[in-house]
Amino acid sequence: MFKALRNSPNIIFVRLLLLALASCSLNGFLAGQDKMPRFRVVALAEHGGIHKPFVDAAKVWLGKLASENNFTVDYIEDTQKIDDAFLAQYNLFIQLNYPPYNWTDTSQAAFIKYIEEGKGGWIGFHHATLLGEFDGFPMWTWFHRFMGGVRFKNYIATFVTGTVMVEDKSHPAMKGIASPFRIEKEEWYTYDTTPRPNVHVLASVDENTYTPSTDQKMGDHPVIWTNKHCKARNIYIFMGHHPELFENQAFTLLFRNSIFWAAGRQENREK
Numbered sequence: 120m121f122k123a124l125r126n127s128p129n130i131i132f133v134r135l136l137l138l139a140l141a142s143c144s145l146n147g148f149l150a151g152q153d154k155m156p157r158f159r160v161v162a163l164a165e166h167g168g169i170h171k172p173f174v175d176a177a178k179v180w181l182g183k184l185a186s187e188n189n190f191t192v193d194y195i196e197d198t199q200k201i202d203d204a205f206l207a208q209y210n211l212f213i214q215l216n217y218p219p220y221n222w223t224d225t226s227q228a229a230f231i232k233y234i235e236e237g238k239g240g241w242i243g244f245h246h247a248t249l250l251g252e253f254d255g256f257p258m259w260t261w262f263h264r265f266m267g268g269v270r271f272k273n274y275i276a277t278f279v280t281g282t283v284m285v286e287d288k289s290h291p292a293m294k295g296i297a298s299p300f301r302i303e304k305e306e307w308y309t310y311d312t313t314p315r316p317n318v319h320v321l322a323s324v325d326e327n328t329y330t331p332s333t334d335q336k337m338g339d340h341p342v343i344w345t346n347k348h349c350k351a352r353n354i355y356i357f358m359g360h361h362p363e364l365f366e367n368q369a370f371t372l373l374f375r376n377s378i379f380w381a382a383g384r385q386e387n388r389e390k
């Protein structure tokens with residue numbers, strides 16, 4: 120009976136199956152080797168407060184993008200850990216709504232070096248232009264220059280919808296983004312001056328499209344820009360108040376493009 124079964128089709132099938140399983144686990148092992156992170160991101164995320172829902176939504180969205188593209192994101196909620204050695208671990212620094220004040224002296228010095236010497240890229244959202252004297256802190260003059268010399272003046276507390284015009288469609292961060300695009304119910308900050316003479320403007324909001332209309336306007340109103348005077352690939356994106364931004368295709372494409380551009384990596388398109 121045993122002998123008769125030896126070369127039966129059933130046994131051959133079982134052997135092939137075992138071979139296939141062995142090869143699968145070998146592939147799995149090799150794939151595991153590929154899973155070494157391609158790059159590392161640190162996000163300085165605002166802790167609590169009115170922007171918590173945006174930060175929480177960003178974490179979910181970043182987690183998915185990171186797993187699809189083999190990169191890692193570590194979060195910090197203050198600047199205590201930031202020094203040269205800490206930043207040296209990361210290819211990209213995301214300022215997730217954290218303002219440019221209440222940073223330790225060591226973190227400021229390390230950040231300046233990181234940006235000026237191009238040790239990594241930077242993406243800053245919304246609160247990153249909260250420049251002025253806030254909560255008893257003086258304005259960080261280096262950061263003021265980094266953001267093109269703008270000082271925060273006011274904001275539209277009632278939230279209005281506006282149309283954003285892409286000004287440099289050839290910039291990698293703006294790739295594939297339809298122009299104009301709408302941003303719903305945004306808080307639109309105004310500044311004492313336009314950053315335009317000091318930065319490369321990628322997009323600006325057309326204040327005439329504000330719905331409902333408001334008198335809270337500044338004229339030339341850039342909302343996305345990059346400072347070419349720094350070695351680091353950097354981009355400031357004004358939007359970043361509401362979690363609903365992660366349902367806006369233009370916004371998520373902009374964030375995604377900015378990550379791969381600023382980190383100097385290609386997106387993994389074989390998904």
Ligand SMILES: [Zn+2]
Binds near residue numbers: 170
């Ligand atoms: Zn806000």
